[in-house]
Every structure is written in C-alpha cells, then in structure tokens.
Amino acid sequence: MRVELSDEARRYIGRFDELTDVAPKDCLVEGERLVFLIPAGEMAAAIGQAGETVEEVERRLGKSVDLVEDAETPEAFVASALAPAAVNAVTVSEQNDRVAYVEVPEPDRGVAIGAEGRNIETARTLAKRHHDIDDVQLT
Structure with a gap:
C-alpha cells in the first residue's frame, strides 16, 4: 500500500x-x-x-x-503496534471488513489501550495504512 x-x-x-x-x-x-x-x-x-x-x-x-x-504479516504488525503490551495471538478476520482480533492478557489491557485510547488508536491507524485492516479489537 x-x-x-x-x-x-x-x-x-x-x-x-x-x-x-x-x-x-x-x-x-x-x-x-x-x-x-x-x-x-x-x-x-x-x-x-x-x-x-x-x-x-x-x-x-x-x-x-x-x-x-514494521513486520511482514498483518498479525505480527498489529502485535508490534501494541507493544509493550503482551499479545498472545492476533487473528485477522477476512469477512466484510478486515478486523484484527487481538488476545491480550487482562493485566496488559490497559497498556494496549493506552491513556485515552491512544495506543489502540495508533495501532488502528497504522494497521489501516500499511495492511488495509479496518479495525483492531481486543479480546
């Protein structure tokens, strides 16, 4: 892209x-x-x-x-974008929209989200720009 x-x-x-x-x-x-x-x-x-x-x-x-x-795969890219939060797994849904579902341990959810949602919004923006992912959601 x-x-x-x-x-x-x-x-x-x-x-x-x-x-x-x-x-x-x-x-x-x-x-x-x-x-x-x-x-x-x-x-x-x-x-x-x-x-x-x-x-x-x-x-x-x-x-x-x-x-x-940066990372080659969308899954690795999303995990990198959410660092330093621990990411157990990333699954990219190929339905109508491309959504990255990210499994984060409960103690790291706050880190992944960031103050005022800043970290997850950054991950969403970069994932859209570089891997055409429409949304990033924590599970």
Missing part, C-alpha cells in the same frame, strides 16, 4: 533519519506526540543504547516519540 505523508510528517522523518541513521517508513503527527514506523530489524539502532538515541530525538524535536517496528 502507498502511504501519503503530510509535509510535516516528511520533515519529521527526514530529521529522525538525520539524527539516527534510521529512515522511518511512516510518521504519525499527533499533537505533541510523534509515532515513527521503523523498518524491521532497525529498532535497536533507532532506540540506541539505554534509550539514548530516542531521548536525543525527543529533545531535538521537542516532542514525545514512540516507535513501532
């Missing part, structure tokens, strides 16, 4: 790349929060030792930064 980025998102991607030598595939600009989609296998470089790299990015950009690692 082709993702259309705003000029602002493109600028943040370019700046993130300059600061980390990791080129994000996508960027969601959500007020004072940026969510970067990191290519599979490059998360360690994006975070840096003890989180130093991402902390420097936050300082330089003046925004909170969250990172999501």
Whole structure:
C-alpha cells in the first residue's frame, strides 16, 4: 500500500533519519506526540543504547516519540503496534471488513489501550495504512 505523508510528517522523518541513521517508513503527527514506523530489524539502532538515541530525538524535536517496528504479516504488525503490551495471538478476520482480533492478557489491557485510547488508536491507524485492516479489537 502507498502511504501519503503530510509535509510535516516528511520533515519529521527526514530529521529522525538525520539524527539516527534510521529512515522511518511512516510518521504519525499527533499533537505533541510523534509515532515513527521503523523498518524491521532497525529498532535497536533507532532506540540506541539505554534509550539514548530516542531521548536525543525527543529533545531535538521537542516532542514525545514512540516507535513501532514494521513486520511482514498483518498479525505480527498489529502485535508490534501494541507493544509493550503482551499479545498472545492476533487473528485477522477476512469477512466484510478486515478486523484484527487481538488476545491480550487482562493485566496488559490497559497498556494496549493506552491513556485515552491512544495506543489502540495508533495501532488502528497504522494497521489501516500499511495492511488495509479496518479495525483492531481486543479480546
């Protein structure tokens, strides 16, 4: 799928790349929060030792930064988007709408949902943009 980025998102991607030598595939600009989609296998470089790299990015950009690692399958992608919540299983329904049903242990439901539903909404947005998934639901 082709993702259309705003000029602002493109600028943040370019700046993130300059600061980390990791080129994000996508960027969601959500007020004072940026969510970067990191290519599979490059998360360690994006975070840096003890989180130093991402902390420097936050300082330089003046925004909170969250990172999501890309994955090849829709199921792995949704699980990655909900990290650090523990995900036991993801099933993608191929009925009228494509819905990812995510099995999360009860103690991790709050983490998966996030403050004011922020984490699950981010997962929904990224899953739609990159895997044409219409909804993400916790079970």
